[in-house]
Amino acid sequence: MFSLVLHSHLPWLANHGRWPVGEEWLYQSWAGSYLPLTSMLSRLADEGRTNLLSLGITPVLAAQLDDPHCLSGMHHWLGNWQLRAHEAQNRELSTREHRSASAALHEFETHWRHGGSGVIRTLVDSRAVELLGGPLAHPFQPLMDPRLRQFSLTEGLSDAQGRWGTRPCGIWAPECAYAPGMENEYATAGVTHFMVDGPALRGDTSLGRPVRDSGVVAFGRDLSVSYRVWSPKSGYPGHAAYRDFHTYDHDTGLKHARVTGRTVDSADKAPYDPAAAAAAIDKHVLDFVDAVRMRLREESARIGRPALVVAAFDTELFGHWWFEGPQWLEKVLRALPEAGIDIGTLEDARTRGYVGAPTQLEESSWGSGKDWRVWAGEQVHDLVTLNSEVVLAALDAIDKNRGPSGGGQPELRNRTNDQILRETLMAIASDWAFMVSKDSAAGYARERAHIHAHASREIADAVSRGQGERAAELAAQWNRADGLFPSLDARRLRTERSYCRDGETE
Structure with a gap:
C-alpha cells in the first residue's frame, strides 16, 4: 500500500509584518497551495474517491485560515494579484496570471469567505482525507516541560475537534521530533499513530512500528521515494521546464520565467512555457508511479509480506514552492490506482495490519542530521x-x-x-x-x-x-x-x- 502524507503549517503571522516576511507568506501559500489543493481533493471526492491521503493541519495554521483579519487580508491579496496581472507588460504573462487570479478569487469567494474549517470539514466528512492533528503553536516537543507538552497536545487535538467535528487519532509531530517516553503521552491523549522520518526507523519504513510497549505506531517517511519529489539537492521541481520560484518581474512581482538551468542567472532565464511544463508533469507522474511500484515490490520481497511505502511532504511544496505541484499531485492520485497500486491513509495502514514488531525508537527529527x-x-x-x-x-x-x-x-x-x-x-x-x-x-x-x-x-x-x-x-x-x-x-x-x-x- 502507498500512503501520501502532507504537513500543512505556517507560524502565526497575522499582524506581525507584511513583506518580505509576515502575512505575505501566508497569502502566497494560501493562494498557491491551500486553494488549489483543497479544490483538487474536492474534485476527487465528488468522483467518490476516498482515503486519498493523510492531511496534517497544525492548529496555528487552522487558526489563521479561520481568522477574520486573515480572511479579509487574503481577499485583498487576491484582488491585488488580479490588478498586478493587468499591469504586466508581457501580454501572455498578463493573460495567464489574470486567468489564475480570477479563478482563485472565485474559489475563495465561493468556498472560503467564512473560513477554512468548512472546506476542510467537507473533505474529512466525505472521507477523502484522514486528518492529522498536532500540538498548539507547533513547538519542538522534546525540549518542552512535560506538563506544558501534555497541555499543548491535548489542547491542539481539542482545537481540531472544535473546528472540524473530529478529534484526530493520528498526528504529525512538529518537525517529526521525538524523545523516548513521548509515546506514553500520545497514548494518554488518544493518539494511535504518528510520523517520524525514515532514519528514525533505521531506514526500515516498510511497516509501521509500535513504539516500545505503548501500542502507539510510528510511521516512517520513505526517503528513496520522497526524495524523488523533493530533496536537499534534487527533485522534480528543479526541472528546467517548471516555473522558477526565485525569478520574478520586479514591476509586478509576477513570476514569468522557467528554471531553465540550475546554474543560470535570473536575468538569463527563459520565459515560462506552460506546454513544456505540462509535458514534464506527465513525465514525472510516470516516473513516480514506477518508483512506488518498484519500491513496493522490493520491500515486499525483502520482508516476505505486503509492504507499505509512505511519502511525506510539506503541503506548501505543492503550488507555493513548486507551481506545478498541485497538477502533478492530482495526476499521481489518479495514476497510482490505475497502475494497480493500492493507496490509503496512515489510519488505513494501521487498521489493515501494515504494522510490524515494536521498535525502541530513539531521539530524532526530520531536520539536518535527523537529530535535534x-x-x-x-x-x-x-x-x-x-x-x-x-x-x-x-x-x-x-x-x-x-x-x-x-x-x-x-x-x-x-x-x-x-x-x-x-x-x-x-x-x-x-x-x-x-x-x-x-x-x-x-x-x-x-x-x-x-x-x-x-x-x-x-x-x-x-x-x-x-x-x-x-x-x-x-x-x-x-x-x-x-x-x-x-x-x-x-x-x-x-x-x-x-x-x-x-x-x-x-
Missing part, C-alpha cells in the same frame, strides 16, 4: 535558554495564580493565566529556531520569539508581584494583539502536584 541540532544546537543556544526561562516563569506564575478548587468549589477560568500560556506557546514555537539555524529571516524569527517571551514574562511578573489587576490589564492588551486559540483554558494545565503524583504512580 536545528532546534537545540549552538547557533540557537540563546533561544533554547530563553525558552527555558520563559516556560519556568510562566508555569510558576500560573501555579501561584490558580484559584481554589477544593471544598467542592470549581476553579474559575482565569484569562490572565490563559494569556500567559498563549504567549509562552507562541514564544517557543519551533519555527523561530528553524529560521535562525537555516539563516532564513533570522532577525524576524528572533524578534518574534522575544516579543512573545516579553509578553509572557510581563504578565507573569505582575502576577508574581501580586498585581492582579495590572496582570489582567496586560493580558487583555496582549490578547487584542494575538487572540488566537480562544478556547485555550489554563485550568486544563495539570498542577505540578498532580503531575508529579501521577508520574510516581506510573
Whole structure:
C-alpha cells in the first residue's frame, strides 16, 4: 500500500509584518497551495474517491485560515494579484496570471469567505482525507516541560475537534521530533499513530512500528521515494521546464520565467512555457508511479509480506514552492490506482495490519542530521535558554495564580493565566529556531520569539508581584494583539502536584 502524507503549517503571522516576511507568506501559500489543493481533493471526492491521503493541519495554521483579519487580508491579496496581472507588460504573462487570479478569487469567494474549517470539514466528512492533528503553536516537543507538552497536545487535538467535528487519532509531530517516553503521552491523549522520518526507523519504513510497549505506531517517511519529489539537492521541481520560484518581474512581482538551468542567472532565464511544463508533469507522474511500484515490490520481497511505502511532504511544496505541484499531485492520485497500486491513509495502514514488531525508537527529527541540532544546537543556544526561562516563569506564575478548587468549589477560568500560556506557546514555537539555524529571516524569527517571551514574562511578573489587576490589564492588551486559540483554558494545565503524583504512580 502507498500512503501520501502532507504537513500543512505556517507560524502565526497575522499582524506581525507584511513583506518580505509576515502575512505575505501566508497569502502566497494560501493562494498557491491551500486553494488549489483543497479544490483538487474536492474534485476527487465528488468522483467518490476516498482515503486519498493523510492531511496534517497544525492548529496555528487552522487558526489563521479561520481568522477574520486573515480572511479579509487574503481577499485583498487576491484582488491585488488580479490588478498586478493587468499591469504586466508581457501580454501572455498578463493573460495567464489574470486567468489564475480570477479563478482563485472565485474559489475563495465561493468556498472560503467564512473560513477554512468548512472546506476542510467537507473533505474529512466525505472521507477523502484522514486528518492529522498536532500540538498548539507547533513547538519542538522534546525540549518542552512535560506538563506544558501534555497541555499543548491535548489542547491542539481539542482545537481540531472544535473546528472540524473530529478529534484526530493520528498526528504529525512538529518537525517529526521525538524523545523516548513521548509515546506514553500520545497514548494518554488518544493518539494511535504518528510520523517520524525514515532514519528514525533505521531506514526500515516498510511497516509501521509500535513504539516500545505503548501500542502507539510510528510511521516512517520513505526517503528513496520522497526524495524523488523533493530533496536537499534534487527533485522534480528543479526541472528546467517548471516555473522558477526565485525569478520574478520586479514591476509586478509576477513570476514569468522557467528554471531553465540550475546554474543560470535570473536575468538569463527563459520565459515560462506552460506546454513544456505540462509535458514534464506527465513525465514525472510516470516516473513516480514506477518508483512506488518498484519500491513496493522490493520491500515486499525483502520482508516476505505486503509492504507499505509512505511519502511525506510539506503541503506548501505543492503550488507555493513548486507551481506545478498541485497538477502533478492530482495526476499521481489518479495514476497510482490505475497502475494497480493500492493507496490509503496512515489510519488505513494501521487498521489493515501494515504494522510490524515494536521498535525502541530513539531521539530524532526530520531536520539536518535527523537529530535535534536545528532546534537545540549552538547557533540557537540563546533561544533554547530563553525558552527555558520563559516556560519556568510562566508555569510558576500560573501555579501561584490558580484559584481554589477544593471544598467542592470549581476553579474559575482565569484569562490572565490563559494569556500567559498563549504567549509562552507562541514564544517557543519551533519555527523561530528553524529560521535562525537555516539563516532564513533570522532577525524576524528572533524578534518574534522575544516579543512573545516579553509578553509572557510581563504578565507573569505582575502576577508574581501580586498585581492582579495590572496582570489582567496586560493580558487583555496582549490578547487584542494575538487572540488566537480562544478556547485555550489554563485550568486544563495539570498542577505540578498532580503531575508529579501521577508520574510516581506510573
